[in-house]
Amino acid sequence: MKSKKTEKPLAGALGAVGSLGTACVLLMLLFVLVFAATLKYKDLGEAGVKQEFFIPWIAHLGALPFPGGRTVFSLLALNLLVGGLIRIPWAWRTAGVLIAHLGVVVLALAGVVNFTRSDYGMATLYEGETINNYRDYTQVELSVWDASQTTDVTEYTIGDADLRSCSRQGRVFSSPELPFDVEVSGFLPHAQILPKGPMWEADSPVVDGWALKREDAGNTDPKYRVPALVVRVGDQTALLGAGDYMAWTFEADGKLWALHLHHTRHRLPFKLTLVDTVRENYPGTNTPKVYRSDVIYGPEQRKVTISMNRPLRTEGHVLYQSNWGRDRRGEYSGFSVARNPSDQWPKWSCWIIGAGLILTFFSRLVRYTVIQARLREKEA
């Protein structure tokens, strides 16, 4: 009896955490969050609903505080581990449910790995063009190089995390190979560089009559945010935005240097050449039937066609046909590029969950059918 009493609080706590009742409550909370996000999607878009409902620990439904997605998902994961995998009886009877729960765990892990270990970006190529990198959708970097060099340019970069840390307090970056320090300050995740007028408050020092104006980053898709910052080299100051086409140039140590803020370039482990890109319409209409890109990649110069629903998967990267266009330079293809170690895990989780649910359902259906047949025999 005594030992039972000492075990009770832990068992009780585990029981509560992993109970079906807790699962019901958490699923209901998630139902409400998803429903609210669905209704708000038109106004907020994907980034907005993520920001408002699923990323925070606490969300708000109107003025009412409500457990956010992060809270609900964390508790659901705990509930699933305790109740759905540890406390549930491991028996043939529950095999299907166990398998299904295991599949959910794989799916959740895929989400975690994707959130923490992946990067996504874009590469745009005109026909005949070759690339070996792609630009991140969200991360930015600040590059410095000797603008007087024309070949084998050495580039020095300040990464995304360092730049974002300069939002409140400026930081000075230096390198023994550079004859100057770079001071970065006033990083804004989404801003415009505008001529300073009387009608708005500047969010940066005014430089040559221009200043940064903060934009609403929360409800803007991260892909479309334009980070901006203030940079100072010696006594020269400039405002840089990730949307700038041209680099800022300045003189130091008798040379011309360039500084440019842009989306982070990730190196592809292969070179990719766009040979041909095609948009084909259904006959007699303007409805696209297919977007297709013939590319050559890798040292073996492999030829492959990328089209919608047929991405190129190679060397840990996936390239999707996501854009097509034509301008004065010619026809071009836009490829979404993903590097996600858990790329295929959702597919595996689907098969595992499906197998578990089918096993559960059919075992019960067979039992039900047998009972019904016996009942009918009795009645007869």
Add this chain to the structure above:
Amino acid sequence: MIRRYLALLFFSAMTVCGAKAQVPSSFIRSAPWDEETLNAAATLPVQEGGRVMPLQSYAGFSLLAMNGKRSLRLPNGEKLDPTGFLLDLVFFPEQAEDYECFVVSDSKILDLIGVPAKKRRARYSYRALAKGRDALYAAASTASSRENQDLLDKQVMGLARNVQRFEEIRALGATANVQLHLPKDVSQALLGGDAPTGVSFLFDHWSELQEALGSSDDSDALNSFLEELDGMGREARLAPALFPPEVPVSEEPEWRNPVEVLYLGLTQPDAHVEKAVGWLASLETLARQRQDPAAFREELVRLRDSVRAEAERRGEYGTIASEVRLFNLHLVMRALIFFLLGFITIAFSWLRPKSRWLPRLSFLFTAIGVALTVTLVTWRSILRGRPPVLNLYDTILFITSIATLTGLVIELINRRRVGLSLSPILGVLGAFLAFRYEVKSAAISGDTMGQLQAVLDTNFWLATHVTSITIGYGAGLLATGIAIGWILMRALGVRRRDRTLYREITRMAYGVLCFSLVFSVVGTILGGVWANESWGRFWGWDPKENGALLICLSQLIILHAWRGGYIRQHAFNALVALQGGVVIFSWWHVNELNAGLHSYGKTEGVLFYLTLGYAFLGSMALLSAVAWLRDRGGSASSDPPSSLLQ
């Protein structure tokens, strides 16, 4: 000079559209179209909306969009099918312009375009609307540019689209019906008289004609002739593409309409339109012989056979005859009749519970209804060479098939007459919804078998994700039907003391809900996997994705609550009824939100019916609560839930 002028005229005819029609025919059809003529016209192929379809389908969807049904009753009592309507419009346009085939659902539209209204909702002829045609097109253009369109805007645009459809069909006869009046001197020189002539004459005497017109002194007659030619070209420009090019599909996928053939034949000697020029002449012959049914039929069959041979050579005729047969069978209507018979017989069996033949008869009728629905789904799938569900109309047919078939399977397993009672009811609802939505679909897209967007062009994902999720919808709705049956029986006190019956019904709802969960969960995750394959992201909190997730969550909540013993039969059935609302939300309502990558566009008038549906399901849940309050004193429903999990 005149050569260049003629070429210019034809060029302008190719590029200018929306001009006022000019149909000189004053013929009135003297006899009904015979079966063989209708069949020959029905099986003529036409390229429209990116696919080659039978002329009957083109006419059918057009008439459905204009008139709200696939047939038209004339004042003399004659009932025209779509092909007959099309033949009248092409070869007896003046007569057809008096057909009251345009449904105008709000007389405000007519006030807007200056046409006198009969009553608030009425049918009008083209001739009645013609005086407000330009105002209608202008109003539609204004409405389409508005960001927030109201119902009237949409109705104006819908009517303008229908008027244009009418003109497009009529334009098929423009080259055939035209009467060209040459200047007298030219006519004398080339024809030996001054009778009007048709377009074939242009091919036969093109060089001489140009020379003769160049030297003609009668400038008024010359201008008048050129205006006739120009008017014909402008009208005929609207016609659908009736003639396949005489080259392989890979070289030229786009078909041509008669005036394009005329233009190419006269201006581009290397255009390979020799056969098409013959078809153009054949259309002209048909116009001349329209009052001679036998000669007309013979010429039409000849034209159909010749066009068919060319389409077959290009590999584009394979499914035409099959599609005509499919639509001629009216499978939805027949299924509806059998489901109704199934429902009536099972309803009688409720009054005579001991009858053995009434349930059997009901089973037979319902099974025929299910077979017809499944046949329709399969046939459409084969015709398109695609999995069964490609658009909202397909989902209605597929969900009806799944729900009714599952109901019959349940009946075969437990013989409780519950599945048998629900199947025909769901069948009737599904068939009715299919009828209603087909009209909407015809008005919006002009076809229920239209082409897919590039991103959807993958049979693997359509067969796995879309089919799974739609089975999940169907089973979820069937579970809701069973739960509603339980609630109504409980509330009405049907066999109140029969605890086994109620337990069995709840057990059925539970089983079907589990069945739905399997497909909803697998379908939802497969949807994410597909999104990852085509867009490079698994989940984007898009309304359609969320809708599918909401179904899974609602079903999981119910099943976990049941498994944990937190709810018993009344609450279980009430929640399953409400779960039907979640299915409806995901199936239809998210489209009304008009947001996200899966948005298929709003369907006018759907929100009202959705609200009715939610209200009904909510009232069922309330009714269950009322029944629970009444039954609390000790009743059939107080069994512990574990007994249902045996």
